[in-house]
Every structure is written in structure tokens, then in C-alpha cells.
Amino acid sequence: MEIKLWINGRLIKDNAEPDMPMLEYLRSKGCYSVKRGCETSNCGLCTVWLEGKPILSCTLPLMRADGKHITTLEGLQSEAEEFGAFLADEGAEQCGFCNSGFIMNVLAMKRELSDPTEDEIKEYLSGNLCRCTGYVGQLRAIKKYLKSVKGEAGNE
Amino acid sequence: MLRCNEYIFAESLDEAYRLNQKKSAVIVGGNGWLKLGSRQWGSVIDISRLGLDKITETDDAFTIGAMVTLRDIEKHGGLNAYTDGAVREAVRHIVGTQFRNTVTVGGSIFGRFGFSDMLTVFMVMDSFIELYNGGVIPLHEFSEMPYDNDILVNMIVKKTPLKMAYSAFRNQQTDFPVLTFAHAFREDGAFSAVGARPSRAELRRDEEDILKDIFSLSPEDAEEAINAYALWLSSQYTYESNLRAGADYRRHIAEVLARRTVKAIVDRG
Numbered sequence: 001m002e003i004k005l006w007i008n009g010r011l012i013k014d015n016a017e018p019d020m021p022m023l024e025y026l027r028s029k030g031c032y033s034v035k036r037g038c039e040t041s042n043c044g045l046c047t048v049w050l051e052g053k054p055i056l057s058c059t060l061p062l063m064r065a066d067g068k069h070i071t072t073l074e075g076l077q078s079e080a081e082e083f084g085a086f087l088a089d090e091g092a093e094q095c096g097f098c099n100s101g102f103i104m105n106v107l108a109m110k111r112e113l114s115d116p117t118e119d120e121i122k123e124y125l126s127g128n129l130c131r132c133t134g135y136v137g138q139l140r141a142i143k144k145y146l147k148s149v150k151g152e153a154g155n156e
Numbered sequence: 157m158l159r160c161n162e163y164i165f166a167e168s169l170d171e172a173y174r175l176n177q178k179k180s181a182v183i184v185g186g187n188g189w190l191k192l193g194s195r196q197w198g199s200v201i202d203i204s205r206l207g208l209d210k211i212t213e214t215d216d217a218f219t220i221g222a223m224v225t226l227r228d229i230e231k232h233g234g235l236n237a238y239t240d241g242a243v244r245e246a247v248r249h250i251v252g253t254q255f256r257n258t259v260t261v262g263g264s265i266f267g268r269f270g271f272s273d274m275l276t277v278f279m280v281m282d283s284f285i286e287l288y289n290g291g292v293i294p295l296h297e298f299s300e301m302p303y304d305n306d307i308l309v310n311m312i313v314k315k316t317p318l319k320m321a322y323s324a325f326r327n328q329q330t331d332f333p334v335l336t337f338a339h340a341f342r343e344d345g346a347f348s349a350v351g352a353r354p355s356r357a358e359l360r361r362d363e364e365d366i367l368k369d370i371f372s373l374s375p376e377d378a379e380e381a382i383n384a385y386a387l388w389l390s391s392q393y394t395y396e397s398n399l400r401a402g403a404d405y406r407r408h409i410a411e412v413l414a415r416r417t418v419k420a421i422v423d424r425g
Contacts, residue, residue: 001163018163019200021191041188042330047254054225054254057185063163063203105254126330127252 003066007031008075022048022057022065026072033073033100037129046127047101047108048072054108073100079107086145092137093130102128106142108150118143158190160197165205167369169307173288175201178303183307185263186225188255208262208309218313222262226274230256238315239281240424242322242338247275251330266308268299268356269334275299276351277322279359280340282314286343296349296359318342319424323417324352324411327400334401337413341367346385348418350410353395360392370422378422386415 001018004011007029016025023046025036034057037045046058049071057070073080080103093099102125109116109124116124121142122135130138166172175181180198184190190200208221213234220229226247229235236244250256250273264274265285275295283295288307295311320340324333336351344366349358362368366385370378390411395403 019158021157040192041255041258042251044252044254050257053257055258056254057306059191059255059258061163061187061202062182062199063165064187064202066165105252108253123248124253127254143351 001063003063005065005067006069008071009069016062018063020062022060022062022070025043025062026057026070031074032049035097035100037098037101042127043101044105045097045098045101047104047128049108052108052111054105055129056059073104078105083141083145085106086141086148089139089140090137090144092133092141093134098128098130102130102138106145110146115150116146157194158187158197158200159195160185160200162198163202165199165202167205169203169206169288169309172201172203172206173305173307176307177201181305185222185266185268186259186367187261187263189263189267189269196369203262216315217359218315220261220311220313222260222266222308222310223309223352224261225257226250226259226261226264227253229261233312234353238313239277239318239320239322242277242320244326246273246322246336246338249273249324249326249333262308265295265298265311270354270356271336271352272356273324273333273336273351274320276324276336276349276357277338278311278313279357280320280338280347280350281318282316282342284312284314286310286312298359299356306326316342319421321417321421323413325413332400335406335409335413337410337417339414339418341370346370346390348363348414350389350393350414352394353406353410354398354400355394355396358393360389361415364388367418371425379419382415382418382422385418386411389414 003088004013007153035045037043041056041059047054048057051069182197183201204223208223210221211232212219230244230247279296284292285295286292286299286309288309290306318340322338324336326333333352339348346362349357349359390407395406397403
């Protein structure tokens, strides 16, 4: 079945199976940041953006994205690196397997919520599971990151 | 995983309806539930290009398209002002932001799932389901209809003045609920719905007028009436056990949620 979509700004015209999930398709295009951590739409590892909104690529049928824009972590390298440094500084992660989906949702939250409280942060990110940690380091990293980003914006 | 031989973007509701009459065809909403199945479908029918992704608010009603996401209704100012935030409360515990950006009102309501927060919260409102072929049906009646090959086009919520609240009990955040509860004081009576028992939500009206004039009672009398109502209401349902909770536990939780939630509405005044 024919499909046309933008992945990280690059237009792709392709022929794909009608029942291909977005997740497997993105990996076939080299976006290895997109991972499958569960089979039940629960873990958040596969988070990508559809027209700028965070969605589950394991659940979204590829065809639904025909004519639309998909963003993966590969398309947000400098921003991801910046936030990733805060995660590393806080020693937030152990294995790191969940972090690509987690970072995608943190960056979406940064765009959607202004000055979120701790409860709002937890609620926004509750669909991102990490089985190594208790999320405490991540929460520290997010707060410091948001503060730093806000400071930069204030200085401009 | 969703498996199919063809994926079809319907160009009209009429086309979608005709295609959906085949036993091997299915309409896909957000694919949150369908993907958990193992069936090989002939045709998967996509109705996302028919303009059903909008919430329209008029003086009398909200019309919520089948392809509106749960996140859309969670963030909708008008709907949450009308329901005192009950809609947001009902959906915000469902899995996560990304999931709610992906799954749809149509899929959620058409599925008539036992665990459905959505079914429970909308049932106590003056809500109707608009089917392509079957016309407009009250949600609490639609909820009891057998599954068929019709198409859910819109959910319509009439703006009958009401005071309402929603609560659910989960063993763990973001999990399926152990029990769901919604209550609304409307001009035509006091209505409660209890779901996830674990079977799907059902509507009950305060037929015995236990909550009559509740807003003008003294705090002590109001509390007594609410306690009596919670006990009566929880006895109006059947409960079953599953891996999340036992039947007796659910009955107890129903009474507690009814008491607390109705009290919260009355305290708000």
C-alpha cells in the first residue's frame, strides 16, 4: 500500500504492508531509538510525535500517518543531548533502555506545559515506565532542566 | 497486533458503513484495543478523514466526534467546565499522555468495556450516541445493546444543568480500575453509574428520593442521607471477582466511592 509521510522533516514515499505498526516501520528506516518494551501500549518506550503530539508508535497504524509528520529522537538530537546531560548529572538512569521514549515525552511536556508542578510532571510522564529506578533522579533532572531552559529563555 | 489484508480510508460514512457489513471488516479507532487481538482481519476501515476529530459546543450540547482523542476531551475547557472537571478526572488516570493522544472516544465507547472510565462518566450525563444507521440512542441504552456492524459517529452530550463528580479506585496508578463511579444531580433526578464491577457501567436513578433536597439539608442530615444513599446504591448492583479484586471488596469500594463522591458534590454546593 502506498504511503507518503515526513520522518524528522524528510519526505518519504513508500510502499508498505497495510498492517505495519508505526514502530516497526520507523526502525526499518533506521530510527533505532524507537523501541518496543511491552505488547500492551503501557510502557512508553516507543513514544514519537505525530504532528508534534506524543503518541505510542506501537499502537498507531503506519497508514494513519499518511500525509503527516513524525518526529523521533533522531530528529531532536541537540535538545535530547542537552536534557540527557541533566539525566547523567543526576545519575538518574541505570540501564537506559527506557530513556529514548522518556526523553521524547519530557520534550513534548516542555512544549505543552508551562512551569508544571511536580504533580503535573508526574501525571504527564506516568505513561513512561522505568524498571530500574524509582524516578527520583529523573524528577530532579527534569526540574533542573526546566529551570535552566526557562533561565535561557529569560536571558534572550 | 493489528493484522489485516487491506487498510481502507473511507471517503464517506456511507462507504465505511457498507464496507463494515462484512464479518471480516472492522473500524479502527485509536487501535488501543484492536491491537491486543490476534485476529486476521480482511479490511480495516479508517474513518479519520471524515472530520470526526472535533468537539463542537453549542448553547445546548457538545457533539464529540468518534475520532476525538481522550486527551482532547481531557483538555477541553467547555466540557470540563460543564462537568466540574469530572471528564478530566475520569480520563487522566488512563495509562499515560501518549496513550490518551492515541486512543479515541469512538473506540472507547463503542467497545463498551467493563473497565471503562469513559462509559461511567458520560452515562450520568444526558448523553446520546449517534449511530450511522441506528439513529440517536441514550448512552445507557447503547451500552446494553449487542455489538453490531453499525458505526458510532458522534457522542452528543446535552447541556442539561447538572452538578457532578467522578472517582475511580485503582490498585496502582495507570492500571485498569478496580471500580469506577460517577454521580450527577440533574433537574430530572439524581443519577449514579458504577462500572468495572468488573462488568460494564450501569445507570441507576435515586428512585427512593434518598437524596431529595440534599442541598438544603443541615450538614448532619445531609451526611446521614448520603450514607444511606451510598449503602442503597451499592446494593443495586452485582459484583464479581477477578485478578484485581474480589466481589465483596468491590461492593465495599462502591459504597465508599459513592459516599465520598456525592459528599464532594454536596460540599461544593
